[in-house]
Amino acid sequence: MDDLATLTVGASLLCGALGVAGMHVYATGRARHQSLVQRLADAEGQPLPGPGRRFTGVDRRLRGTRLGRAIELRLTATGLDLTPGEFFVYTAGTAIGLWLIAQATLATFFGPIAAVVTV
Helix, strand or coil: CHHHHHHHHHHHHHHHHHHHHHHHHHHHHHHHHHHHHHHHHHHHCCCCCCCCCCCHHHHHHHHCCHHHHHHHHHHHHHCCCCCHHHHHHHHHHHHHHHHHHHHHHCCCCHHHHHHHHHC
16 A cells, blocks of 8 residues: 555656657747747848737727726736727636536525626
8 A cells, every 4th residue: 555655746846857858848948949930030121910819899898988998008017918898708718617606515595706806
């Protein structure tokens, strides 16, 4: 029984170490790729293409409202690379997800409370 516990702990530590090493290799590879793209764009004298934006329809509609302008001002002040539409959709998705998780794990009463706390 003692050998099984030792084996399990050793396997868990090995998997954790391999996971951390994999994430490190992924992150450094991504940074090297961005550096290469930047150097190539600078050498050709062309500007880098901007990142593809998601939820452009939501963003367009939201920017026309007072709430959208307030979100845009706050995002600009923080320096985040998000549009108001992306921020709104991510926040709404997180609130709905936490609503469902809290409702399923705790009680029906706690679903809306978790969503309000999220927002």
